[in-house]
Amino acid sequence: MKTTTTSTYAKLILIGILPLLLDSCALFRRKESSKTTTTTTRPSSPSRPVVITSKEVSKLIAISRQYIGVPYRTGGVDSKGMDCSGLLLATFKEMGVLLPRRAVQQSSYGKEVKDLDHLRPGDLVFFVTDKGNVAEVNHSGMITEIRGPREIYFIHASSSKGVREDNLISTYWMGCYATARRPF
Structure with a gap:
């Protein structure tokens, strides 16, 4: 009799845990769409294009700077740890x-800024730092x-040093720079 009861409890526990296990498995998650759009919307008013004023850009930068010092964590999106695209996602969400979740998806979001001389605060910058995968x-x-022209600072989540600001115009960052986008 104990075997049957133990077996029944084990089945009930498995039935309760199975959905959680499947939800955490990447095979059963919905894949993020690689399609992005150049029209951005605020969730509270999906039909209205986003218009961000200079005051709002200052607020956006202030929000991102609150994360300076947060450690790097792959997939992280909060003050416990975050990755580079998670930093942008959390900042813009506030x-x-x-924004799309992944850096490669974010790199198609908004309008391209073709010339470094046209960059403005709030613009997003993208890099290919993995030399083994130069295409993405x-x-x-x-x-x-x-x-100034040689001092363009950006905030990002460094995998070795966490969230920080660095000068884009440096040998390392210019060596892996890919594109810039204006998300508003």
Whole structure:
């Protein structure tokens, strides 16, 4: 009799846990769409294009800077740890703007900024840092400050140093720079 009861409990536990296990398995998750659009919308008003004023750009930068020092964590999107695209996702979400989750998807979002001289605070910058996969963007950040033509600062989540600001105009970052986008 104990065997039957134990077996029944085991089945009930398995039935209760199975959906959680399947939900956490990548095979059973919905795949993120690789399609992106250049028209951005705030979730509270899906039909209205996003218009971000200079005051809102300043707020966006202030929000992102609150994360400086947060450690890097793959897939992270909060103050416990975050990756580069998670930093952008969390920052823009606080402003009511939904960005795609992955850096490669974010790199198609908004309008392209073709010339570094035309970059503005709030623009997104993208890089290919994985030399083994040179065809795909794998790192992202946001322009925070332009002090001059050789001093363009961006915030990002460094895999070795966490969330920080760096000068885009450096040998390393210019060596892996891919594109820039204006998301608003």
